[in-house]
Amino acid sequence: MPALPLSTYLRLARASAAYDVVQILPFATPWTFALLLDRLSALNVWLGGAPLPPFAPLHLLLSSLLGTLVLLWCAVRLKEPSLRLGRFDGLGRLLFAFWIGWAMLEADLPVLWLFLVPELLWGVAQWWPVAQASGSSTPRAAFTSDIPMRSSRGG
Numbered sequence: 001m002p003a004l005p006l007s008t009y010l011r012l013a014r015a016s017a018a019y020d021v022v023q024i025l026p027f028a029t030p031w032t033f034a035l036l037l038d039r040l041s042a043l044n045v046w047l048g049g050a051p052l053p054p055f056a057p058l059h060l061l062l063s064s065l066l067g068t069l070v071l072l073w074c075a076v077r078l079k080e081p082s083l084r085l086g087r088f089d090g091l092g093r094l095l096f097a098f099w100i101g102w103a104m105l106e107a108d109l110p111v112l113w114l115f116l117v118p119e120l121l122w123g124v125a126q127w128w129p130v131a132q133a134s135g136s137s138t139p140r141a142a143f144t145s146d147i148p149m150r151s152s153r154g155g
Helices: 008-028 032-046 057-079 083-106 110-126
Strands: none
Touching: 008 032, 008 057, 008 083, 008 110, 032 083, 032 110, 057 083, 083 110
16 A cells, blocks of 8 residues: 655645534534534434434533534644644544444444544544655654654663
């Protein structure tokens, strides 16, 4: 699998953050999520699932906390995209995909395919090998830093 140039990877990481802003913005407040929930419920029914249950204030709080944290995470990745942040985001997306898959197994929620597929695609894309900055096509290991490491022996 060919390694991406770092500049391409950083554009991809920034694009994933921009996608997240659009996707997560309705989750950021209880009022916007209540509107979204009605649309998601109708879409779930249209896809063959059952209507989504109404949310209590605690559910709205939890969805708003999620939305707020993800928006802050987006701001960091939009302002200063990096290989390290992209790898963390990719890992987070794969974990989110796991939990979305679990929910799909537990309940009749075909609407979750709209969240699962992008999470998997962005997760894989952000774990794609990246070429060394020196122009080498040797892929960089995950979570590596551009900062040279010094040994405790003065090296």
